[in-house]
Amino acid sequence: MTNVKLTEEEKRMLEGEQGKVRQICMEYLVEMCEISGAERLVDLDGTGDMHTPGIVMSPYYGISIEDLRELVAAKEHFKIPTFADKSPFPEQPPIHGWESCNICSYRQAGIRQDDPSFHAKAMHKEEFDLLRKLGMITTHSCANYLTMTYWPTVGQHCSWFESSQIPYCNAVLGARTNFDGSFATCFLGKAPYYGMHITENRYATVLVKTDRLIHTDLEWDVFGYAVGCDVKCDVPVLTGTAKPTTTQYQKLNSAIHTGGAVEMYHIPGSTPEAPTLDFALGGRKPRRETLIGETELRRAYEYLNYHTSDTVDMVYLGCPHLNIVDLMKLTAKMDGKKVQIPMWVMTAPWLYHSAEELGYVRSLANAGITLMSGACLAAMGAVPEGVRCIAVDTAKQANYVTGCYPDDDVKLQVCYGTTDECIDAALTGRWRGEWR
Amino acid sequence: MKKIRLKGRTEFPGIIEAEALVSSMPLQGFTNVNRDKGYTTERNHPLFKICYEGKVLVFPSQRGSGGFLRYGQGKKPAAFIHTVASPLNVLCALQAHVPAMTDFEDDPMKYIETGDIVLVNADQGYIEITKKD
Numbered sequence: 096m097t098n099v100k101l102t103e104e105e106k107r108m109l110e111g112e113q114g115k116v117r118q119i120c121m122e123y124l125v126e127m128c129e130i131s132g133a134e135r136l137v138d139l140d141g142t143g144d145m146h147t148p149g150i151v152m153s154p155y156y157g158i159s160i161e162d163l164r165e166l167v168a169a170k171e172h173f174k175i176p177t178f179a180d181k182s183p184f185p186e187q188p189p190i191h192g193w194e195s196c197n198i199c200s201y202r203q204a205g206i207r208q209d210d211p212s213f214h215a216k217a218m219h220k221e222e223f224d225l226l227r228k229l230g231m232i233t234t235h236s237c238a239n240y241l242t243m244t245y246w247p248t249v250g251q252h253c254s255w256f257e258s259s260q261i262p263y264c265n266a267v268l269g270a271r272t273n274f275d276g277s278f279a280t281c282f283l284g285k286a287p288y289y290g291m292h293i294t295e296n297r298y299a300t301v302l303v304k305t306d307r308l309i310h311t312d313l314e315w316d317v318f319g320y321a322v323g324c325d326v327k328c329d330v331p332v333l334t335g336t337a338k339p340t341t342t343q344y345q346k347l348n349s350a351i352h353t354g355g356a357v358e359m360y361h362i363p364g365s366t367p368e369a370p371t372l373d374f375a376l377g378g379r380k381p382r383r384e385t386l387i388g389e390t391e392l393r394r395a396y397e398y399l400n401y402h403t404s405d406t407v408d409m410v411y412l413g414c415p416h417l418n419i420v421d422l423m424k425l426t427a428k429m430d431g432k433k434v435q436i437p438m439w440v441m442t443a444p445w446l447y448h449s450a451e452e453l454g455y456v457r458s459l460a461n462a463g464i465t466l467m468s469g470a471c472l473a474a475m476g477a478v479p480e481g482v483r484c485i486a487v488d489t490a491k492q493a494n495y496v497t498g499c500y501p502d503d504d505v506k507l508q509v510c511y512g513t514t515d516e517c518i519d520a521a522l523t524g525r526w527r528g529e530w531r
Numbered sequence: 532m533k534k535i536r537l538k539g540r541t542e543f544p545g546i547i548e549a550e551a552l553v554s555s556m557p558l559q560g561f562t563n564v565n566r567d568k569g570y571t572t573e574r575n576h577p578l579f580k581i582c583y584e585g586k587v588l589v590f591p592s593q594r595g596s597g598g599f600l601r602y603g604q605g606k607k608p609a610a611f612i613h614t615v616a617s618p619l620n621v622l623c624a625l626q627a628h629v630p631a632m633t634d635f636e637d638d639p640m641k642y643i644e645t646g647d648i649v650l651v652n653a654d655q656g657y658i659e660i661t662k663k664d
Contacts, residue, residue, distance in 0.1 A: 123625070130542045130624045130631070131616075146597070153625045154604075258596045274597055274618035290618060327557060327592045328617045355557075356594045356617045401574060473562045495596070498562035501572035501580060 099128040100135045108283070116162050120279035123156040124287065127275065133287035141251030141270050143177040143281030144239055144260060146184055147231070148222040152277050163225040172230040174284025178243055179226070179233045180257045180276075182469035186217035187476075190235055190444040192467030198477040208475060229282075235469040236443035238345060238415040240268070249367055252292055254280035258356075259349035259415050259491065265291050265359040267344055269367035274358065291358050297368060298377030299332035299361050301325075306388035310337035313488070313513045314392070316346040320490040321387045321395035323354025329382075332361040332375040339365065342421055349415050350490040354395070396530045399493040402508035408482040410434070410521040411472055412514065413441030414492035419449055422466075425514070426455040429462035434521040437465070437479065444468040464521075472496055484508040486520040486528075535642050535660040537635045541653040542611075542620060545630035548650040549609040551643050551660075552586040554578045560619075561598030569606025583608045587649040591640050593619040603627030610651040612658060614638050632658060 101109065109125065111118040124136060151157035182188050188208055189196050196208040206213055223233060234242050237257050247253045247270035255264050256276035264272045273290045280286045290296055303326070309318045315336075322331055339347055339362070351357040361369035369375035412425070422442060440459065442450065447468040450456050459466050472478055473495040478485055485507065487493050493511040500507035510520065512528030520526050555577050558564075563573035569584035588608035592615040593599050599619040602608070603626030611631040613620060624631045630653035642660055643649060650659040 126625060127621055130621045131618070132540060155628060156625075256597055274622065287621075323594065327594065328615050353595050356592065356619055358617070398575070476562060494559075495562045497574050498564075498572040501565070501574075 097125050097129065099125050099133070101125075105136060105285070116158050116166060117283065119156055119158055120283050123152055123277070123279040124283065124285060126156075128287045131287050131289050133289035135288050136285040137252050137288040137292050139175050139252045139254055139280070139284045139286055141175065141247030141253035141272075142243070142245065143173065143175045143253065143276055144180050144255040144257065145177065145276040145278065145281055146181060146256050147179040147233070148183060148219050148226065149278045150222065152279060156279070158278070160222060160225070163222065163229070167225050167228045173281045175281060176245055177231050177281040178239050179231055179235050180239045180260065181237050181474065182235050183217060183219045183223070186213075187470045187474040188214050188217040189441070189467040190469035191447045192465055195465045196467065198475060198479050200475065200477070234443065234445060236416050237471065238418070238443060241416065241418050242443045242445040252286070254286045258352040259345070261358050262348045262352055262360060263344070265297070266361065266366050267348070297330065297359055298379070299330045299375045300382040301329045301331040302376070302381035302384040303331045303333045304384065304386050305335040306386065307392060308335070308337060311513070312343055312346055315339055315343040316350050316488070316490050317392050317395050317399070318387060319347040319350030320354040320399065320494070321391050323351040323357050324395065325355070325385050325387060325391070326357060327355045328357070330359045330361070331357065332363065332369065332372060332381070334363065334372065336362065338362070341418060345415050345418065346489060353491045353494050393530055396511070399490050399511040400509070401493070401497060402484055402510050402526065404484060404508065405526040406484060407436060407486045407510055407520040407524055407526050408484050409436055409478060410438040410486045410517045411492065412438075412488055412517060414471055414487065414489040416441055416443045416446070416468070419446050422446065422450050422455050423453070426458045428518060429459060429464060432462050432522060434463040435524050436521060438463065438521040439465050439467060441467050441471055473499065478507060482507070484510065486510040486512070486517045486526060488512065488514045488517045533662045536657055537637060537639055537642065537660070538657045539632040539635035541656050542616070542631040542633055543624040543628060544653045545610075546652050546654055547587070547609050547630050548648060549585060549587050551589050551645055551647045551649045552578070552581065552583050553640070553643055553645045554588070554590040557592045557594045558590045558602065559593070559595040559599070560601045561596035563595070564598070564601045566601045566605030582606070585609050587612055587651060589613070589639060589643050589649070591615065593617060597622055599623055600626045610649075610653070612639050612643070612649065612651065614640055632656070
């Protein structure tokens with residue numbers, strides 16, 4: 096018997112009185128409590144976000160498609176508004192633009208993402224038809240917050256997944272989530288009560304200073320990565336920066352949870368739980384101070400660049416998925432131009448539709464650019480055959496994409512810099528980026 | 532033989548004794564781990580392509596994607612020992628179901644070196660390190 100404090104209703108679920116699916120979900124949540132040290136569960140009043148289809152949560156806890164059918168027949172629903180992040184696992188197919196996605200799938204040579212029969216299977220239609228009937232909103236983006244249109248409000252308890260979204264939920268929206276979005280948390284509307292659900296744990300413990308004003312997109316991206324590497328799993332308060340734009344928040348959140356595992360941070364005067372520095376620190380002195388200045392930023396920039404040659408074979412933008420303003424800006428910049436090497440751009444599926452209406456998809460295609468949605472190169476685990484050096488504008492992709500090719504015979508190199516430097520590389524096939 | 536005992540918090544129970552593999556850097560999952568081969572594929576990482584299968588994997592903390600859980604799939608370590616806990620370890624332990632411990636009375640990174648033999652007694656909440664020399 097577990098030491099986790101459960102309500103009478105939760106005990107009944109655990110004992111199977113409310114059906115097999117609730118029992119499995121409750122067993123999974125109780126095990127999460129035991130591992131994390133949470134003493135109880137919290138009832139969620141915010142939103143859920145999960146990798147999908149997600150009905151097999153671990154080798155020990157999962158439900159079947161038959162279970163899903165029975166839930167639908169019984170007119171069951173997810174307890175909280177639940178969103179699907181990223182395209183379906185494990186194949187991670189692009190939702191749009193897959194026809195141009197000439198890469199092998201999920202490290203399986205010979206099975207390609209642009210094969211129509213593979214794509215149809217990888218979309219897991221039957222599971223998603225059922226999940227949608229249970230109420231899942233299939234946004235399919237690693238930057239779900241761009242298209243959710245229904246955000247948790249300050250203080251609400253949520254259960255989200257996806258590394259860049261965890262700090263977005265906590266720091267930018269002021270809602271409360273651990274990294275635990277799953278079928279169990281969303282279906283039951285409950286999550287282990289520890290970590291970011293508890294006010295005390297949300298205050299900053301590390302004061303981050305900088306001697307360079309952080310205000311460009313690249314600076315925010317490099318800064319986020321370097322801060323993550325430095326503070327690891329702690330809650331930092333970032334001082335000496337400008338106020339980030341939406342694009343810069345996207346970059347900061349993905350970079351800070353790549354360099355480290357930062358679930359929460361504060362920017363006094365910008366994030367909702369930091370009206371002042373003192374408030375962000377909970378009225379206490381920081382446990383330590385750290386400088387992420389010119390030296391540390393340059394070091395992170397050089398670490399993220401990993402190339403011996405300046406010849407670029409491919410450009411990839413859209414990590415995290417591009418927002419509509421970035422798509423507008425990119426379209427304007429590419430007007431009348433033509434790329435010399437493949438250039439793929441990833442956005443959220445619902446924004447792809449907007450980009451079509453706005454004429455961006457056609458304009459980008461005229462410039463030789465392929466707009467896709469829902470996936471990313473690292474998630475698909477491959478680059479097109481023959482590509483040996485790729486240019487990207489985000490720390491997250493720069494950090495992960497080389498992991499797909501660790502062997503010397505096919506080693507992948509990566510050029511990392513600004514969006515404009517990536518565009519220049521697409522137009523010339525050369526990398527001319529530098530830390531300025 | 533010198534033995535060092537450290538008390539800690541159990542994440543996942545079980546008792547196992549095996550050789551330690553220590554990562555001086557935080558570990559990262561997703562594309563930067565290969566669960567079929569059982570090694571990290573993060574470039575410039577001290578454990579790059581060094582197999583952890585069957586070892587007591589010791590590391591200061593974890594970083595990055597929820598794909599950290601891949602350390603708990605396929606060719607997995609015999610046990611996980613780490614200084615700092617986060618939800619990433621919870622996700623990993625849910626997959627792995629092997630002994631896992633954290634929150635020690637003193638930082639295990641100060642005591643354990645690669646090649647030491649570590650008894651992980653997660654049922655009783657301690658580890659016992661036998662130095663290789």
